[in-house]
Amino acid sequence: MCGLLALVCAPGNPVTDDLVDAVAGASHLMRHRGPDEPGTWSDAQVVLGFNRLSIIDIAHSHQPLRWGPPESPDRYVLVFNGEIYNYLELREQLADEFGAQFATEGDGEAIVAGFHHWGPDVLPKLRGMFAFALWDTATGVLFCARDPFGIKPLFMATGPGGTVLGSEKKCLMDLAGRLGVDTGIDVRAVQHYTVLQYVPEPETLTTGVRRLESGSYAVIRPGEAPAVTRYFTPKFPVLAFRAGAEQARYDEITAVLEDSVAKHMRADVTVGAFLSGGIDSTAIAALAIRHNPKLITFTTGFEREGFSEIDVAVASAEAIGARHITKVVSPTEFVAALPEIVWYLDEPVADPALVPLFFVAREARKHVKVVLSGEGADELFGGYTIYREPLSLKAFDYLPPRLRKRVGKMSRPLPEGMRGKSLLHRGSLTLEERYYGNARSFSDEQLRAVLPDFREDWTHTDVTAALYDASAGWDPVARMQHLDLFTWLRGDILVKADKMTMANSLELRVPFLDSQVFAVASRLPLDQKITRTTTKYALRRALEPVVPAHVLNRPKLGFPVPIRHWLRAGELLDWANHMIDTSQAGDLVDLAAVRRMLDEHRTGEIDHSRRLWTVLIFMLWHAIFIDGSVTPDIQEPVYPVEL
Template identity: 45%
Template sequence: MDKLRGMFAFVIWDKVEKSFFGARDHFGIKPFYYAVEEQGLYVASEKKAILKMVQDRQLDQIALQNYLTFQYVPGSETMHQSIKELLPGHFMTKKLNETVKITRYWQADFSPINKSEDFFTKEIRTSLWDSVEKHMRSDVTVGSFLSGGIDSSIIVAMAREFNPKLKTLSVGFERDGYNEINLAEETAEELKVENFSHTITVEEFMAEFPRFVWHMDDPLADPAAMPQFFLSALARKHVKVALSGEGADELFGGYGIYNEPHALRMFNLTGKYTNQAIHQLAQLMPDGVKGKSFLIRGTVPLEHRYVGNAKIFDEREKKNLLAKYNANHSFQNVTESIYQQTIGYHPVDRMQLIDINTWLSGDLLLNADRTTMAHSLELRTPFLDKEVFNVAREIPAHLRLAHGMTKYILRKSVEGIVPENVIYRKKLGFPVPIRHWLKDEMYDWALTIIRESQTEHLLNKRYIEDLLINHRLGKVDYSRKIWTALTFMVWHRIYVEESQEFLTEPLRFSV
């Protein structure tokens, strides 16, 4: 396994030894599902294939409880008890009449070294050039996704050196403030590459949402996942392989939340009992009051507050929402082992390792694989190369976050390769206007989903409906919580209620 590099999920059957071997790549770029029943071992790249064969189709209540926190099902669990995911960096073996054995062959870790900025910029450039060159190898047309941000711009700037006729793809929304197409077009023009774009309407978004949920296999409530579904459809009209920038944020410190340990440093001086008092007072403040979240987060340890890039419902809210809340399980059960392994590490290192081990494979890469495969598009992610990671793991936190910016050393590394105005542009991501839509264009659509959903035995539907009503009144932004519940309800309708009539209908959008 040490010699393998890149993305893979494969199985080998040794007919002589009567033994089975299966493995998944280091970061979880490609999926690997399995189930063990009396009839035998089932494996597949899509959960829905196994679901057709297993006898046990019971929902996993703990998986649902975790989903409501993370907006995806973390770890090796899936929403069905009998079906599991092989974790990234693991392989599995099985011989006839023996049980399945799962072994970790690789683990992400940080081990910073004391070297200069110049040393790291050279190392980063060398590893990225090598990775992009290898990811460009193909006997079919290769393109690249392009947003208005730094990560995709780095990939495009390097990829065009191997193919000056590189095609780039971008999407945005009609609403002001949620459209990166102009920025992407400006970047494409500066890099002298062709750009194709599509503006997504709210009508398209609602119409295609059930199909998106079907492709995901398990509910994924990241609003940014849907734009990639449309982006992949656009890309497939022009190329068969696309490059993308997934992994840069997790490896090089690209999320604003990574600045939190520095912002909360004052609470390290106030003492345990003072912090407890502040925390109790903050809990009494109404939702939406400015400063409440800051006080709460500042007065609890990192391992109790940070579970990755998304924390949707807290334990108190889940007690009100879930019909069968398990008080013996909390979100910390998912992240506890990672925090235990990183005691003594810099807080930013610990946060990044949480994201690499949970958010990256459970959300970003699940989305990346499913949305592209839904349109028969092969996606390649040059940042998620173990040789690139071997450089990133040695970079000290003070060079990842410096001078008020994220990914500082990565940005410095590509000076002269990427236009300077792009290098130091504020992070944008895939902004989706659902908080606006749920107050207006999506309100009736969302209300219908809630009321028609047959999930009363699992969720307090009245609680979700009240969130939607209060969100519309503008009291508090509940859009992420509402979207998480809606996604599960649509998933339940497809995979539990088995309503799949939409799959016989043609795609409703043209790109």
């Protein structure tokens, strides 16, 4: 787990000492991703920068990493962020089949040797999380790739002077400007953010900066734009359960999770686990403690009653025999940390749960260097309550389209909050019309009021249409899962997981997001994911022997955050007022409309908390990265030496 930066100069724009220094300086902006060891490498066309968080083969696997076959031992140079959990098996296979030789005991050489012998076909063989850039000195080509689910980020920008890519966008901006990249605000991406509460891939809020999408690789030749290819597309080839074979399928789920957790425990440092009150993190911790009887688990909560899962997490830790550490976050701490958190984010994400995640990561880093967590289980096994909606709306499927639309019109004059209004409205819509993902909070009418540059043609369908086209014919829950894998998971869940842990130089591993686990989960039929009374049905059955009974059927909460209450009084309300009063983002956000929303929320007329949070986080991002009116206090990372 680290931070990488790569600059490929166009012909006629050779690497200079000044550019090497600029890359080293830019790389220092993400020193939190790898405070153990910085490094740079350059030749006439390329500069590579790196910050290492030492996890595996601490003494030898330095980066940038040189490797090559015996006839050209320094042919390749690698900078690599992530972990390859099956690296031991890959190294053995490469040695047996090709006689590959290795100078370290780490996982990076498995990537380079695999690429040398298999080319891009190495990517499906890698079980892990990764974003890497590999320079081939023989061909003068940079090959870069991201893992199938997008656990690790990779930003890219190309201009007349060349291409720059890196783990964090803030590190690219000065270099992108040198290369002639357009670094202005992408107004369409602002609208997408406001609709979805995150910036969807491959967009960023900067016009000339994009992200290499999950499950994709890019080939970069000096003077040319990156040539991007998708190598992994998640599919759900549902197989019906053979009568009487249900238990065999549950056993298969348990076995593949056990194998994934075992491989995710590979490290030369201490591994802990995040633990909330839900089944996902509890299952991961319960399986992990089999490999480390001294496992430490961590959770967080708030002082306000009803917004903490600490008691459940403590009971779970006690049941599995883990040592448990908790962090309670006060409103004062919450507000004070916001500028620092948004600086680490790079791009705004309007999910309040990232704040407690930041604090629990900071607490965990005092004790461990790696944590396991339960992200991805909901998308793979059908864990979101909204996935049950197709069951509740099934009767509408039998209505002729014209009658279905008339039902929707009937709902419009009904008072807001009236029982049945939402059901009639949502039932009148197709799945493609009603499901944007987990986060939509603004109606089109509300968007028009808040965004001066609102455009009717910049809609969620920019993001969702192609995804729905690709899943035509699947059952509705599989289509929702597919959509969330490309949107909510990689736009919100994995961004906050990566950014908030890396902000604290802590490596987070997600055993559910493993290619072998996905292969099993993707074959589940609808009735093994969702029923009228529960979610993740097959996963719950599979985990009956693993997790404590008090967690098995408990509804998902995660890290609930009381922003609805805090935005009505106290420090968070004061902060919101200050943000509106001082914001210089008035050309992008109607500040008077935001003020009206806050007033209506404060008096209890309407719950605007999610909408307010979305806009306020954008305004804070603007104040930090655009107008510079807010300067977060970012400290040099200092951590225990031995973990």
